[in-house]
Amino acid sequence: MAAGGAPNNKRMLIKRRDFLKTGSLATASLLLPKFLHALQSPGALPVKGRNLVIIQLSGGNDGLNTIIPTRNDVYYRERSRLGIKRETALTLTDEAGLHPTLVGLKSLWDSGQMSVLNSVGYPNPDRSHFRSMDIWHSASPADEYWQTGWLGRYLDAHCAGRPSAALEFDDTLSLVLKGENAKGLALQDAKRLYESTRSPFLAEYSAAKGQVLNDDAPVDYLYKTMAETLSSANYLFEQSRRKSTTANYPSTGLGKDLKTIASLILADTDTAVYYVSLGSFDTHVNQLAQQKRLFQELNDALSVFSNDLKSNGKWNDVLVATFSEFGRRVSQNASGGTDHGTANNMMFFGGSLRQKGLLNAMPNLTDLDQGDLKFQVDFRQVYSSLLGNWLGADAGKVLGRAFEPLKIV
């Protein structure tokens, strides 16, 4: 495992210094001595070089057609049209099969680099996409409204002064990466972000206004954010080119995102969290075709990504987790689809999984709550494991209370 204690840290420090010497970061930072100070603080180092990659399956992926209960009569009875036959599914265990499109994931499963946690959810589930995603992002109880995300609070607690510690591959930043003070960075790709910050207007603006800094004023926060964005854009662009991956990624949205992520991981970038989304999995109609198409994208991109990182000795430092805002109803609807449900499964991939395969029992399809699965595992227990056992964070602090971690990593 490449990750380790002192040598890695030292390497990071030197790189950090080189990075500070380069171009516009230095220019931007000169105007802002105290932020420069923050960037250099020795606390600003990744936890043992580990990376967490979250793949959000937006829209509510149908978990029952992902990890298929191939011995369950109820499943086949309730899904006469949509059920995936035992012979067609890729065999995982005696009672579980994988969606036939996910062949690359099956080989990860076979080599002990994939695990599945069933029946993940929360009490009083909400069936609105937006609200349920809000709950997953903020990690709040269903009857509370929190204004920060769980990974944002991780940034607050552990990544002060590291503006590129968490990246989301999108034009706008999700709640999940917004902390009280620290926030993740949203980008489509490193080059575009870099180019967008090269405008002479921004340089003039930061030069003209550099002098009005005042510690408490909100305007200070604006300049801090601007300076961090300019420095991160430069840093990420340099890093993405330094050890750019040569693997052949599919030219899909997810393929491009995972390619950028791989390049940044290969360059030992100080990013700890990478966040990407795939969707829409909101398959009320014509589910079979839509889910298959999205799974094809997931399968192809993730297969290349895992092989790429394996051959570069980085796969042990990576944990990939998938989730959706909810699962779907057990019964199919009349339009060749499924409607909003509740509990769902999560998938984990990586070279350092503590347990492989099924982490708990397949969902119980006879003990339902108005046609929906009952959750058995609180999603915040998963967060607790990812934070505490993988990122080395204080999970209780980030989540607001202690949740018993699971043996995932």
Added chain:
Amino acid sequence: MSLKHLLWRMGFGPRTKSWENWSALPPETWWPKLRDESLPAPQHFDVADGTIKGLLMGVGELGKMEKRDLDKEQKRQIRKQSREDLQNLNLLWLEEMTHSKAQLREKMAFFWHGHFASRNINILYQQQLLTVLREHALGNFADLLRGVSKSGAMISFLNNQQNKKQHPNENFAREVMELFTLGRGNYTENDVKEAARAFTGWSHRLDGEFVFRQRDHDTGSKTVLGKTGNFDGDELLDILLEKRETARFIARKLYKFLVNETLVPEERIIWLGDRFFDSGYKIMRLLEDIVRSDWFYAPENVGSKIKSPVELWVGIRRAIPLELADPESQLVLQKALGQILFYPPNVAGWPGGRNWIDSSSLMLRLRIPQLLYSNQDLDVRGKTDDDQQMGEAAKGQMRRLSAIMDWQPSIDLFAKTPDNELIGKLAEFLWAVPVKNLSPRSVAKKHRP
């Protein structure tokens, strides 16, 4: 006293065209003028498509239908049409904020829109709720609270149709207490349970009109906040209004919105809240107390607010009149900046302050003038919304924020300003806090109209 500060906080910023007239007035007349211009009753918006009205309002019996009486195709139609109509309502309200003389009313309606946040995708209900907010924006908070609580938008958003004697649903009661009136810490879980029983039977018809369903109502005795009786929903609201905490809660929220997000002296909130309470919840009285206080203009409160995306954008439009080639680009802009009218993140509304700012939203804010000027694509796409799109998630097409800008008011306003003072005067007019030693000559050369 600063006119600019007053107009930014109690409205959507100064309008270049009328700036000279305003600034020629004696300072003590600024506020009365602003206030009086908002006194006439607002004109209500109605953008709902005829098809939706036909389905939801119907004629005779049809209007008494319930949601479950609609078939799948009708529901789909309503959702699709509502989405379009809500965009029109959004654009119409932006126009009103930009051009209306009733700046104070629209600003306060916008405040209440965030306070009584309802993410409801039915155009008719949203339109009705907005009417309540604009009608009572400067009136009495008790009327406003009652109007909102009895709106189809809020009842359906907070699931009170499901709040029945046999199986109460506490959602509505909880949010009314936590977010609309008392605020956290001023009631117990048991108060919520009991209050929910008082609201049983509060429902709405398909056309959004309030309806009380007697057979679902729990007529038994309830104990809420130390009072016991056979309360119904209206009496329960009265009990909430009888608490000083409600007045203080509203005063605090308004102070943060109008004065300062972070520096909130407790004694000021108590003073404002108690006077608001004693006035019988007169909103205008609370506003007068704020605006007539010395601290309203104190240096720490000037230029201290991070504008919300809607405030920022409307403010730009008021400073520089512009005709957008594609008005719908404003919807993409709102989405990318994180605030779409009628789509608050949840019932708690938009968090505000620093929450508006992250690297991408800040960079986009900085690029707005360039985008307007240079005819570039607004190459930013917001997140998809599956609640609306139901999986048919085609990412929105690229929009252009290009506009024809009307520089004449600015030229007129600065006609007599000598060249060497122009940049300074422009900055003074446009920026909340003047920047010292500003001499970006290159900026002046490149961007002077």
